[in-house]
Amino acid sequence: MSKISLIIEREYMSRVRKKSFIIMTFLGPLLIGGLLSLGVFLGMSDSSIYNVLVVDLTPEIAIDSTSSPKAMFVDELKETSQVRFDYTTSGLTNAQFDSTDYTLMLVLREDIITFPEAEMVFRKLPSMKARSYIKSQVERVIEDNKLILESIPKEKFDEINTDLNIITVDAEDGSTSFKQEQAFIGFGFAVLIYFFIFLYGVQVMRGVMEEKSNRIVEVIISSVKPFQLMMGKIVGVALVGLTQFLLWVILTGILFSAATSIFAPELSNAATMADQVQATEEVANEVSKDAMEQAAIGEMAELILFRVNWPLMVGMFIFYFLGGYLLYASLFAAVGAAVDNDTDTQQFMMPITIPLVFGFIVSEFALTNPEGAAVFWFSQIPLTSPIVMMVRVAMGFDGSSIWELILSMALLIAGFVFCVWLAGKIYRVGILMYGKKVSYKELAKWLKY
Amino acid sequence: MAILEAQNITKTYANHVALSDVSISVPQGSIFGLLGPNGAGKTSLIRIINQITAPDEGKIIFNGTELKPEHVQDIGYLPEERGLYKKMKVGDQAVYLARLKGMNKTEATKKLKQWFKRFEIDNWWNKKVEELSKGMAQKVQFITTVLHEPKFLILDEPFSGFDPINANLIKEELLRLRNEGATIMLSTHNMGSVEEICSHIALINNAKVVLEGGVKEVRNKFKEGVYDIIFSGNMLGFTNALGTNFELIHHHETEDKLKSARIKLTEGASVNDLLKTVIPVAGVHSLNEVIPSMNDIFIKIVQQKEESDE
Numbered sequence: 001m002s003k004i005s006l007i008i009e010r011e012y013m014s015r016v017r018k019k020s021f022i023i024m025t026f027l028g029p030l031l032i033g034g035l036l037s038l039g040v041f042l043g044m045s046d047s048s049i050y051n052v053l054v055v056d057l058t059p060e061i062a063i064d065s066t067s068s069p070k071a072m073f074v075d076e077l078k079e080t081s082q083v084r085f086d087y088t089t090s091g092l093t094n095a096q097f098d099s100t101d102y103t104l105m106l107v108l109r110e111d112i113i114t115f116p117e118a119e120m121v122f123r124k125l126p127s128m129k130a131r132s133y134i135k136s137q138v139e140r141v142i143e144d145n146k147l148i149l150e151s152i153p154k155e156k157f158d159e160i161n162t163d164l165n166i167i168t169v170d171a172e173d174g175s176t177s178f179k180q181e182q183a184f185i186g187f188g189f190a191v192l193i194y195f196f197i198f199l200y201g202v203q204v205m206r207g208v209m210e211e212k213s214n215r216i217v218e219v220i221i222s223s224v225k226p227f228q229l230m231m232g233k234i235v236g237v238a239l240v241g242l243t244q245f246l247l248w249v250i251l252t253g254i255l256f257s258a259a260t261s262i263f264a265p266e267l268s269n270a271a272t273m274a275d276q277v278q279a280t281e282e283v284a285n286e287v288s289k290d291a292m293e294q295a296a297i298g299e300m301a302e303l304i305l306f307r308v309n310w311p312l313m314v315g316m317f318i319f320y321f322l323g324g325y326l327l328y329a330s331l332f333a334a335v336g337a338a339v340d341n342d343t344d345t346q347q348f349m350m351p352i353t354i355p356l357v358f359g360f361i362v363s364e365f366a367l368t369n370p371e372g373a374a375v376f377w378f379s380q381i382p383l384t385s386p387i388v389m390m391v392r393v394a395m396g397f398d399g400s401s402i403w404e405l406i407l408s409m410a411l412l413i414a415g416f417v418f419c420v421w422l423a424g425k426i427y428r429v430g431i432l433m434y435g436k437k438v439s440y441k442e443l444a445k446w447l448k449y
Numbered sequence: 450m451a452i453l454e455a456q457n458i459t460k461t462y463a464n465h466v467a468l469s470d471v472s473i474s475v476p477q478g479s480i481f482g483l484l485g486p487n488g489a490g491k492t493s494l495i496r497i498i499n500q501i502t503a504p505d506e507g508k509i510i511f512n513g514t515e516l517k518p519e520h521v522q523d524i525g526y527l528p529e530e531r532g533l534y535k536k537m538k539v540g541d542q543a544v545y546l547a548r549l550k551g552m553n554k555t556e557a558t559k560k561l562k563q564w565f566k567r568f569e570i571d572n573w574w575n576k577k578v579e580e581l582s583k584g585m586a587q588k589v590q591f592i593t594t595v596l597h598e599p600k601f602l603i604l605d606e607p608f609s610g611f612d613p614i615n616a617n618l619i620k621e622e623l624l625r626l627r628n629e630g631a632t633i634m635l636s637t638h639n640m641g642s643v644e645e646i647c648s649h650i651a652l653i654n655n656a657k658v659v660l661e662g663g664v665k666e667v668r669n670k671f672k673e674g675v676y677d678i679i680f681s682g683n684m685l686g687f688t689n690a691l692g693t694n695f696e697l698i699h700h701h702e703t704e705d706k707l708k709s710a711r712i713k714l715t716e717g718a719s720v721n722d723l724l725k726t727v728i729p730v731a732g733v734h735s736l737n738e739v740i741p742s743m744n745d746i747f748i749k750i751v752q753q754k755e756e757s758d759e
Contacts, residue, residue, distance in 0.1 A: 006545070010545055214532040214533065216531075216532045216533055216534055218526075219531065219546065220546075222501055222521065223546070223549035224549060225518075226501075432496070432501070448463070
């Protein structure tokens, strides 16, 4: 056993010391941190001020006997700290607009009530948020005017205006169901497992190919069993992966907090962060005109987080990650042993990558239909279960369905034991086989050696 | 006493027999040449001895007991297809390989330093293998093979890839190791080195042992009653005198104007008969028996076998 730990040590140390590992360790978080910081930065730039020149071409009319005649939109659009409106009733050419200080020019046509269409001339493309805010304001004014025209009281309209909120309820326990939302969390874990298996499975394959083409393998297996060498490599690479993952988590955290404190000092403070969120929400509220819905979303997020069984989730993540990695890494090792060079790997990589990619697709599918038959079956098959089951674990199990999880776990254990055994057989023969283009038929024969 | 005995080893791969009922016995302290044409089964046998593969039938007795996993520490193996991790430092790699053979780190490092000194390669310790030439890497590999002082050394084509100076260095090291008590099995196509350093051989052809024994005995066994005779006199008269009792294989004139003839005795004829025949017509300067070289024996046996197969 001490020999296998020697192999693990070498595999681990030689990889961790590599320049590419060190570069990736720092580059990974830089990329992630950079993207996150960019997001923050862009989010901030969205707080730029929009000075909108509203060109109101609607006829000046008095709404009732008491008021003086005026165009429909003048002084009607609500301003915020970010969006300010100035009004004019005479049209400007685009060139004229270009010489003003306004960021946007909103041209509202004369017959906008019958043809709800407006033109927005920009010097700098406005953000999605600003556009939807302006749109909602114009819509509100048109609606109000239509209500007056049709003599419908505003209160009546608000009463009629319906926004249906569907709450899904599980028939079994009568509780409100957020399964679909929970599935998203599981999908995040599924993506992690998918990438990890791919990245480090291929590393195992390359390692095996290196030993084979170096011809050092025969020296080593005269000291240790081929199986020990294979397992040592698989475990060593797994540890490298875990190390890299941990370093990423730590470094990303450091980088992200460093970046936010440099580029957005106010964000590093929790209290002001809450303010920022508040401010954004306020704008959103105005857009949707429904503060209740916003509150419901916040509540739902809490519920989802609360409803995911985190100890189970993390425990199962580790279990399925290890099981899935062992299963695939051993198959990758077998492929590495069976071939002589890179180009030959293609034909054997296919049958390994297809179930992996398929698992990924099914788990995506599980987001829209978490309880479909496909999701059930592919969460049982060991080749896809490490990915698909993550989504189901996030949704939770109860007394009557927990057997599905237990069965899937048992199948995965059986699956990786079988794959490791199978790979061991192929590996043992393959690593000493040179200059022969191997077919599947040939591989089958090796199992009998 | 034999340090290693292969008893009735049979190994079959899916559609061909690699070894068929092979038995050999390697005497303690010998340098044993494992000979045979390409694909005869030598590497299969070597891999079985190294416990890389298992035989289908038969067993290996090592040092009096059946071969066990622990025996890897007593065996050093230099495969024909050899290599090292290219990106690893020479010293680290040598220590790693020694530790896989069961040595501890300090002991391995100490011994390696001694070997590196002896081979005058101390300054290679921190170099990466990819910086070494092929011959240099082979030297390192040789050291890692013998470092743990195995009782039994198996070298597959040890001289290939070495220049004559380094090949000689390896040869001397092998003889030194033998003198210090190691038994060495070497598989080679280099018949010159077999005659030079091997005390015993086994010739494997088509999965079977076709010849085994001490090098001297084998060569004597293959004597065919052929003699080289050097004489002065008339070649024509010499040829006429030979008659039907002796067969003239070939003849030529030597540098000092003497005649040299290679003669095969026919059945029943003795060396004395030959002398009686030629003395009247020639002045005999020397008469030597031609002992076949390992090369001749090798070619003869392998070709005979091929002919009988056809």
